[in-house]
Amino acid sequence: MTSDIEQATELVAAAGQITVFTGAGISTDSGIPDFRGPNGLWTRDPSAQRLVDFDSYRSDRLIREQSWRRRATHPAFAAPPNSGHRCLVELRDRGQLRAVLTQNIDGLHQAAGLSPDEVLELHGTLHESECLGCGERRPIGEALDRVRVGVADPPCLSCGGVLKSATIFFGQQLDGAVFERAAEAAVNCDLFLAIGSSLRVQPAAGLVGLAARTGVPIVLLNAEPTPYDELAAVVIQAPIGTALPAIIGTRGGGAQAMDGPGFVG
Ligand code: NAD
Numbered sequence: 001m002t003s004d005i006e007q008a009t010e011l012v013a014a015a016g017q018i019t020v021f022t023g024a025g026i027s028t029d030s031g032i033p034d035f036r037g038p039n040g041l042w043t044r045d046p047s048a049q050r051l052v053d054f055d056s057y058r059s060d061r062l063i064r065e066q067s068w069r070r071r072a073t074h075p076a077f078a079a080p081p082n083s084g085h086r087c088l089v090e091l092r093d094r095g096q097l098r099a100v101l102t103q104n105i106d107g108l109h110q111a112a113g114l115s116p117d118e119v120l121e122l123h124g125t126l127h128e129s130e131c132l133g134c135g136e137r138r139p140i141g142e143a144l145d146r147v148r149v150g151v152a153d154p155p156c157l158s159c160g161g162v163l164k165s166a167t168i169f170f171g172q173q174l175d176g177a178v179f180e181r182a183a184e185a186a187v188n189c190d191l192f193l194a195i196g197s198s199l200r201v202q203p204a205a206g207l208v209g210l211a212a213r214t215g216v217p218i219v220l221l222n223a224e225p226t227p228y229d230e231l232a233a234v235v236i237q238a239p240i241g242t243a244l245p246a247i248i249g250t251r252g253g254g255a256q257a258m259d260g261p262g263f264v265g
Pocket residue numbers: 022023024025026027028029032033034035036037038040103104105106107123196197198199200201221222223224238239240241
């Protein structure tokens with residue numbers, strides 16, 4: 001009998017263009033905790049969810065101060081990409097990567113070697129700040145430097161407005177142009193490969209359903225079941241660090257595991 005991994009390997013080998021969808025699970029081997037996995041931030045501390053609620057952040061200075069303290073030590077700023085990220089670079093180098101649609105805010109796909117054009121960041125990036133007043137975006141290091149010298153809730157340097165990371169909080173709209181490009185990549189490909197996501201955050205997870213309804217075969221790789229498992233041609237419940245190199249047919253440049261504290265954008 002053919003195993004799930006063998007079936008997925010055959011689908012990947014036969015596909016011309018593959019659209020890859022990633023979630024926090026692809027970065028746990030880099031030392032960045034996910035939200036909903038067994039060691040996830042929200043599994044361990046459900047109250048941490050309020051730190052990514054847009055209305056709370058906008059209206060409550062204490063929430064913003066807590067958020068900035070956490071951002072200042074976020075593991076994403078020091079985490080290296082791991083074998084999972086490198087597998088996707090290999091797919092690109094073979095000419096098989098249509099696009100990476102990521103929910104992640106850590107920038108590790110680009111750190112592994114994908115170009116910004118190849119990565120659609122559905123939930124924004126932790127590496128920039130944005131002002132809720134004038135909309136200005138800057139490298140987030142400037143605000144973090146002020147936090148480190150004691151400015152607990154650094155205001156916008158241009159207009160004095162409230163600053164946050166340029167990530168999408170619950171209650172905020174996704175960037176329409178980015179989502180449109182992601183939807184286009186989801187339906188115009190030979191295979192849709194979703195990696196390391198609980199597929200519980202909408203509208204991002206709906207891209208899996210969109211691809212499936214268009215007739216694109218779906219491969220799901222995640223440690224736990226997801227609400228989209230029944231739409232998939234193949235479901236693999238296994239660690240990404242071993243399963244993804246096997247599916248892609250590479251060693252992924254070697255796993256680099258790290259332990260680290262957890263954080264919310
Ligand atoms: P999630 O926490 O809801 O789900 C992650 C899934 O990955 C879980 O089901 C978990 O079991 C699985 N997983 C974790 N490590 C794995 C591994 N090594 N091998 C196989 N499976 C593994 O995350 P999500 O679906 O991405 O949605 C959460 C939201 O959290 C997203 O919007 C994202 O923006 C944000 N987030 C991002 C980061 C990051 O940028 N690295 C980290 C935490 C949360």
